[in-house]
Amino acid sequence: MLVFALLLAGEAHAQVRIVAFGDSNTYGMNMARERSYPAQLEAMLRAKGLNVRVDNQGISGDTAGGGAARINMAVPEGTRVAIVLFGINDVRKGVPAATFANNLGQILAQLKARNVRIVLCFRGHPQLTGEFRAVTTRIGEKFGAVPCNFREGVPASGYAGDGHENAEGNTFVAKNLMRIVEPMVR
Numbered sequence: 001m002l003v004f005a006l007l008l009a010g011e012a013h014a015q016v017r018i019v020a021f022g023d024s025n026t027y028g029m030n031m032a033r034e035r036s037y038p039a040q041l042e043a044m045l046r047a048k049g050l051n052v053r054v055d056n057q058g059i060s061g062d063t064a065g066g067g068a069a070r071i072n073m074a075v076p077e078g079t080r081v082a083i084v085l086f087g088i089n090d091v092r093k094g095v096p097a098a099t100f101a102n103n104l105g106q107i108l109a110q111l112k113a114r115n116v117r118i119v120l121c122f123r124g125h126p127q128l129t130g131e132f133r134a135v136t137t138r139i140g141e142k143f144g145a146v147p148c149n150f151r152e153g154v155p156a157s158g159y160a161g162d163g164h165e166n167a168e169g170n171t172f173v174a175k176n177l178m179r180i181v182e183p184m185v186r
Contacts, residue, residue: 016185018042018054019075021067021107022085022121025150026058028170030160035167038083040174041181050185063090064103071110081184082111083177085121085150087128087136097131101139108143117184119177120145146184152176 020026020038028036033056042054057074059066064086067074075082084107090100111118120140122133140147150173151165158169165173 013051016050016052016081017076017079018045018052018081018083018181018185019057019079020054020083020085021057021071021074022083023058023062023089024060025088025123025164025173026056026083026085027060028056028058029060029164030162031167031170035170037165037170037173037177040170041177044174044178045182045185048182050182052185058085061089062086063093063095064100064107065090065095068103068106071107075111075114075116077114079114079116081117081119081181083119083121083148083181084108084111084145085123087132088123091128091132097135100132101135104136104139105142108139108145112143118143118145119148119180119184121148121150121177123150146180148176148180150176 026038033039036056038054038056042052045052067086086104087100108118120136122128122136137147153176154165154169154172158165158172160166
C-alpha cells in the first residue's frame, strides 16, 4: 500500500513537458534564449507552482515542411503540449498554400496520434492573411488544435526593426499562451 501511495505522489509531481515548435519567432531571434517566449512561458507556469519544462524547438527560417521532417526528433514521446507556429517562412519562400496545408497537416496528425495536446498559433501578419490563414484554421480544426493569435495585444514597441518580437513582445506572447496552456497542464 505504501508503494502505491508513493507511486501516486510521484505521478502528481512528474514534470510536464511542453514543446514550442516553430520558426525564428519561437527561437527568439535577436535576443538571449531566456528572453524568448518559451523561456518566459516556462517561468510564468513555474511561478504558478506547476512543474513544467518548455523545450524551445524553434529554428530560424524553418517552414512547415522543415517542421514535418524534424517533428519526431523535436517533439519527443511524453510531450503533453505542443505549441506549433509555422507559416511566415512558407509565404516568404513561395511555398504554395496546398503544400503548406499538407505539411502542417502531417505535423498535427503526428502530434494527435501521440495524444499531444496542440496549440496552433497564427500571426496577425499581412502576409499570412487570406489563403494561408484559412488553411491554418481549417487544418487546426480538423485535428482539434486550440487556436492562438500569437501577436494579440503586442504593442508596436514589442517588435524589433526586422519584425520579430523583442523581449517585451515575447512577454505578451507568453501571456497569450499562458491563458491557453495553463489549463492544459493542470
